[in-house]
Amino acid sequence: xxxxxxxxxxxxxxxxxxxxVSFNIDNGEVLGFLGPNGAGKTTMxxxxxxIIPADSGKVLVNGVDVMEDSLRVRERIGYxxxxxxxxxxxxVREYLRxxxxxxxxKITRNRVGQLIEMTGLTGEQHKKIGALxxxxxxxxxxxxxxxxxxxxxxxxxxxxxxxxxxxxEIRSLIASAGKEKTVMLSTHIMQEVEAICDRIIIxxxxxxxxxxxxENITGLTGLKKQSVAVExxxxxxxxxxxxxxxxxxxxxxxxxHWIIESSSDDDIRASVFDxxxxxxxxxxxxxxxxxKLESIFQELTR
Ligand code: ADP
Numbered sequence: 642x643x644x645x646x647x648x649x650x651x652x653x654x655x656x657x658x659x660x661x662v663s664f665n666i667d668n669g670e671v672l673g674f675l676g677p678n679g680a681g682k683t684t685m686x687x688x689x690x691x692i693i694p695a696d697s698g699k700v701l702v703n704g705v706d707v708m709e710d711s712l713r714v715r716e717r718i719g720y721x722x723x724x725x726x727x728x729x730x731x732x733v734r735e736y737l738r739x740x741x742x743x744x745x746x747k748i749t750r751n752r753v754g755q756l757i758e759m760t761g762l763t764g765e766q767h768k769k770i771g772a773l774x775x776x777x778x779x780x781x782x783x784x785x786x787x788x789x790x791x792x793x794x795x796x797x798x799x800x801x802x803x804x805x806x807x808x809x810e811i812r813s814l815i816a817s818a819g820k821e822k823t824v825m826l827s828t829h830i831m832q833e834v835e836a837i838c839d840r841i842i843i844x845x846x847x848x849x850x851x852x853x854x855x856e857n858i859t860g861l862t863g864l865k866k867q868s869v870a871v872e873x874x875x876x877x878x879x880x881x882x883x884x885x886x887x888x889x890x891x892x893x894x895x896x897x898h899w900i901i902e903s904s905s906d907d908d909i910r911a912s913v914f915d916x917x918x919x920x921x922x923x924x925x926x927x928x929x930x931x932x933k934l935e936s937i938f939q940e941l942t943r
Contacts, residue, residue, distance in 0.1 A: 643668055643793050643823040649698035651684055658684040660847040671819040673834030674827040676844040677942050682827040683723050686797050690720045719791035721799050725782035729771030737784055744789045760784040776807030796826045812836055831938050845942040868902040868930045869909055874923040886912035
């Protein structure tokens with residue numbers, strides 16, 4: 642097991658930041674660590690990477706106890722810290738070589754060249770980090786986290802402060818790095834975990850409130866995967882609407898206006914149309930509602 646967290650407690654003075662937190666991350670898994678600001682995400686990641694100690698409990702990375710041998714653990718971990726602190730006066734290539742030498746003098750120029758190419762920094766490699774756009778700085782942060790070719794990547798808000806295009810680029814870099822590595826990614830953005838994570842942990846006020854696959858978390862609160870709002874031109878009985886292929890729950894909004902929910906992967910809108918045609922009813926409007934992970938998050942962390 643790449644990461645095992647057992648009964649971790651952490652206080653800052655009187656402030657309880659982590660309250661008996663336990664979870665594992667499986668080999669090759671991309672875990673989304675989701676929670677509102679102040680939930681304890683950064684604290685947990687700093688403990689896993691051996692930067693700060695827990696007050697009690699245990700963290701094992703590849704079976705090695707972080708508190709007993711943090712150097713050995715750090716050799717196998719790549720860490721993208723919150724706010725991505727970098728030496729802005731250094732040039733991109735110079736900085737990555739510097740980080741490489743901190744790990745191991747044997748990490749070659751070749752490796753640094755590979756990383757520059759992999760993270761799309763070829764055109765920027767001779768610029769000062771301070772002169773880069775935020776999106777490119779984030780790439781430098783990812784490249785430094787990958788220098789030692791780690792088994793486990795810990796990424797603390799890697800898309801923080803980026804514009805939507807940059808977010809898409811960084812996500813796809815993470816997704817491709819995640820193919821070979823175990824990844825833990827913290828965020829307070831639901832769409833982020835939907836886009837790249839296999840599994841989700843939701844943490845609130847230092848306590849894990851959900852730990853499951855996205856599908857199961859959606860099931861937790863009884864909300865279905867997809868829902869559509871439909872307006873017909875005439876009154877239809879509720880029982881009749883349940884004949885719609887895939888419909889599992891129908892909720893009346895107004896006389897001719899319904900919410901139809903389904904757990905199926907097939908787009909329910911096509912079935913609504915088929916139903917309307919078969920019953921000679923006109924569809925006046927049909928709108929897909931956003932997936933409900935966001936409302937689950939709000940429900941669990943309120
Ligand atoms: P997140 O990363 O989810 O935003 P943090 O781990 O940064 O949460 O913080 C968890 C809690 O611990 C918050 O209430 C925060 O104010 C508190 N905290 C974090 N770091 C410190 C610190 N160095 N000193 C005192 N309190 C802290």
